[in-house]
Amino acid sequence: MAQFSLNINAQTYNIDVSPDTPLLWVLRDTLGLKGTKFGCGKALCGACTVHLDGNAIRSCSFPVSAVKGKVVTIEGLSEKGDHPLQLAWQEVDVPQCGYCQTGQIMSAAALLQRNPSPTDKDIDMAMSGNICRCGTYLRIRKAIHTAAKGGADE
Ligand code: FES
Ligand code: FES
Numbered sequence: 001m002a003q004f005s006l007n008i009n010a011q012t013y014n015i016d017v018s019p020d021t022p023l024l025w026v027l028r029d030t031l032g033l034k035g036t037k038f039g040c041g042k043a044l045c046g047a048c049t050v051h052l053d054g055n056a057i058r059s060c061s062f063p064v065s066a067v068k069g070k071v072v073t074i075e076g077l078s079e080k081g082d083h084p085l086q087l088a089w090q091e092v093d094v095p096q097c098g099y100c101q102t103g104q105i106m107s108a109a110a111l112l113q114r115n116p117s118p119t120d121k122d123i124d125m126a127m128s129g130n131i132c133r134c135g136t137y138l139r140i141r142k143a144i145h146t147a148a149k150g151g152a153d154e
Contacts, residue, residue, distance in 0.1 A: 004064055008033070009076025019065035023057075024048045026064050027073060035074035035102050039131070046130030049103035050074075056110035058129075074102040077109060085109055088146035096134035104130050108144050117148055 006013045008031065015030055022041075027033045027050070036059060039047030043061035050059045053069035077083045085105050095101045104127065111118055111126040118126065123141050132140070 002065070004067070006064070006067060006071060007069070008071045009073060010070075015064075017064060019063060021064045022060050023050070023062045023064050023067055023071070024059035027059060033073050033075050037099055037102060039100070039103075044129075044131070045100070046103040046107060047100050049106040049130065051106060051110055054110060054113050056107045072106075074106060077105070083109065084147040085112070085143065088143040092139050092143040092146055094136055094139040094143050096132075096136055100130060100132045100134075101136075104132065104136075104140055108140070108147070111144070112148055118144065 001016050002019050003014065003016050006015065006026070008027070013031060015026060017026060017030060024036060024038060027036050028038070036050055037047040038060060039045035041060045043058040046058065048058055048060040049056050051057070051072040052062075052067065078086060085108050089095070089101070089105060107127055107130050111123065115122055120141060123144050127137075127140065
């Protein structure tokens with residue numbers, strides 16, 4: 001066990017865990033932030049996506065000892081669930097079962113931070129690591145355009 005001080009959603013958490021504990025385990029089991037989901041556990045599906053200093057990372061495969069910077073989870077993306085992507089997700093009615101969707105939104109948010117007007121190709125590339133078993137890809141793309149351009153989807 002070792003002590004770590006983590007900045008998550010603009011709060012400081014001091015925790016005592018094994019250094020190789022995946023960040024996802026810390027978020028869900030230690031801190032109770034269960035919006036971030038476990039899917040494959042092997043950095044293959046994107047369900048566990050969070051931000052580290054604005055970049056999308058797979059928290060299932062990111063040891064807590066490697067976390068140097070500010071983490072944002074879906075709980076910290078906006079104060080009232082009103083991030084433009086969250087509003088667009090509702091407008092477009094994106095989710096089916098919902099399981100993959102927090103990871104999808106976090107990847108999309110990282111994309112829009114570095115590219116506020118992505119093309120379909122930009123979106124497909126940025127989102128290619130986020131798997132949706134329900135096949136909501138077209139609605140995800142539409143919602144990203146909606147958030148980026150106020151409804152100007154293609
Ligand atoms: S649970 Fe992390 S990528 Fe699948
Ligand atoms: S909405 Fe069901 S897995 Fe994506």
